[in-house]
Amino acid sequence: MKSYISSCIFFLLLFSSNTFSQDFLKGKGGTYNFKDRQYQLSPYQDAPPKESFGFVMEAGLEKNLSSYPKFLDLRKFHTPVKDQGSRGSCAYFSAAALAENAIKKYQGDEVNISEEYLIKLGKGLFGRFAGDDGSVAYYNLFDLKEGFGLEKDFPYQYNWFKRGLPCQNYDEKDTNTPAACFSHLAPTEEEQEMAIPFEGLEIVSLEPSAENIAAWMASYDQSVIVGLPVNKKGWNGETGYVIHNEQLRQECLKNKDICGGHSIVLTGYNLRNRTFTFKNSWGKDWGQNGYGTIPFSYINSYMQGNPVVAYLTQKVDLPSNHQTSLPKPTFNNLKYSLNTNDSEGRFLTLNLFGNIKHKSNHIISISSTFTYNDYDEEGYPNVVPVPPKYKKRYGKFLSDSLHENFRTKNEINMDEEPLSLSIPYALISRRILNNKDMALRLRISYFSDTEGFIRVLDQYIPLN
Numbered sequence: 001m002k003s004y005i006s007s008c009i010f011f012l013l014l015f016s017s018n019t020f021s022q023d024f025l026k027g028k029g030g031t032y033n034f035k036d037r038q039y040q041l042s043p044y045q046d047a048p049p050k051e052s053f054g055f056v057m058e059a060g061l062e063k064n065l066s067s068y069p070k071f072l073d074l075r076k077f078h079t080p081v082k083d084q085g086s087r088g089s090c091a092y093f094s095a096a097a098l099a100e101n102a103i104k105k106y107q108g109d110e111v112n113i114s115e116e117y118l119i120k121l122g123k124g125l126f127g128r129f130a131g132d133d134g135s136v137a138y139y140n141l142f143d144l145k146e147g148f149g150l151e152k153d154f155p156y157q158y159n160w161f162k163r164g165l166p167c168q169n170y171d172e173k174d175t176n177t178p179a180a181c182f183s184h185l186a187p188t189e190e191e192q193e194m195a196i197p198f199e200g201l202e203i204v205s206l207e208p209s210a211e212n213i214a215a216w217m218a219s220y221d222q223s224v225i226v227g228l229p230v231n232k233k234g235w236n237g238e239t240g241y242v243i244h245n246e247q248l249r250q251e252c253l254k255n256k257d258i259c260g261g262h263s264i265v266l267t268g269y270n271l272r273n274r275t276f277t278f279k280n281s282w283g284k285d286w287g288q289n290g291y292g293t294i295p296f297s298y299i300n301s302y303m304q305g306n307p308v309v310a311y312l313t314q315k316v317d318l319p320s321n322h323q324t325s326l327p328k329p330t331f332n333n334l335k336y337s338l339n340t341n342d343s344e345g346r347f348l349t350l351n352l353f354g355n356i357k358h359k360s361n362h363i364i365s366i367s368s369t370f371t372y373n374d375y376d377e378e379g380y381p382n383v384v385p386v387p388p389k390y391k392k393r394y395g396k397f398l399s400d401s402l403h404e405n406f407r408t409k410n411e412i413n414m415d416e417e418p419l420s421l422s423i424p425y426a427l428i429s430r431r432i433l434n435n436k437d438m439a440l441r442l443r444i445s446y447f448s449d450t451e452g453f454i455r456v457l458d459q460y461i462p463l464n
Helices: 005-018 090-107 115-125 137-144 189-193 210-220 246-254 296-302 388-394
Strands: 031-034 037-040 071-073 201-205 224-231 259-270 275-279 291-295 304-312 330-340 348-357 363-375 381-383 399-405 411-413 419-423 438-448 452-462
Touching: 071 210, 090 115, 090 137, 090 224, 090 259, 090 304, 115 137, 115 189, 137 201, 137 224, 137 304, 210 224, 210 259, 210 275, 210 296, 210 304, 224 246, 224 296, 259 291, 275 296, 291 296, 330 438, 330 452, 348 363, 348 438, 363 419, 381 438, 399 419
Parallel strands: none
Antiparallel strands: 031 037, 071 259, 201 304, 224 259, 224 304, 259 275, 275 291, 330 348, 348 411, 348 419, 363 381, 363 399, 363 438, 438 452
């Protein structure tokens, strides 16, 4: 890995003119919920709407947008939409997406850059934006110039605060929580040697106006990263159409739990209705196959900091196996037993025996959940909800889960000591059940940055 001094100098020179401070990014923003998934936003940054940018344009670009094509679609230069999961890592995903776009546009190769390695590098090795999930895409791109990892070598992991993971006993909102809980540890020297050189990546900060962005995109066929404030009420996950206005902003001032910051990649425009299309990082079923639409007015009034572009000036030397798919976990002799683990029968415990093997660095999630014979839109039995007064303690559903990190192991042997999952059975009221048949769902899954949660086992154990 080459010296970080040059990038550090860039960081110091440009930090004050770009966007945020590291102090601001400490803490957490609100959350965005979509289809039973929860996405963490960066801390909310309030700013009054900008009255006018005066059509500030880069030198050499036509100020009159009528000189450019009415429509532009750059999605053909992009790799598949990804899913950031529950971590507030959107700026790492937008930076990786723009870098992948630069490679595909320059040399035609489709590569899956590891956001996990980028996080380990920036937070763990360089100490940038340490102690939280947040970051700024502009500086993440400079970290990429130091060399990037491949997803097959450094698969994305969700947060380490879940049961069974290294930081299960820490509070992710506590400022004294170890920085390693967010960085997932700095890359070792051996891992740094695996990084692919990326010195030909050029990074440019643009003048902050929608008109300038559109003119640049049309002139150079380049996508653009922007940072935005988000009120979850203004982001329609079904259609992908997003808005922000003074009413939504005032709501954010009163309730920051519904608001935060987000980083996206603009991938095209429509000059007739003055909108951009953008690539999001909330999975393929958000919006239009993972893409959304945002008005020029949102960009002009509320964009945070400067838009950023990146492009290649020399070919990246990729290994021949860079598109190798990740292996799935395998199971041997999985068996289970059920028992109540106290004299009053308040908990039902599933004991799992057998062997799980996995050759990749994923986190494997193992869960048991009460279900009954109502079915959701995808044909799966609905889960049994926790009564409202117990939700703060037990969560939304009657479930228990354990997570195993295969970063330092490739096998779990549960024959000598079974894996136990316990559910507070006594919380199930007759009103909730209403004479419905019940089952206990045993699920084993892992997380992929391109597919989200991948179920590798769903087994239903009848209880009636």
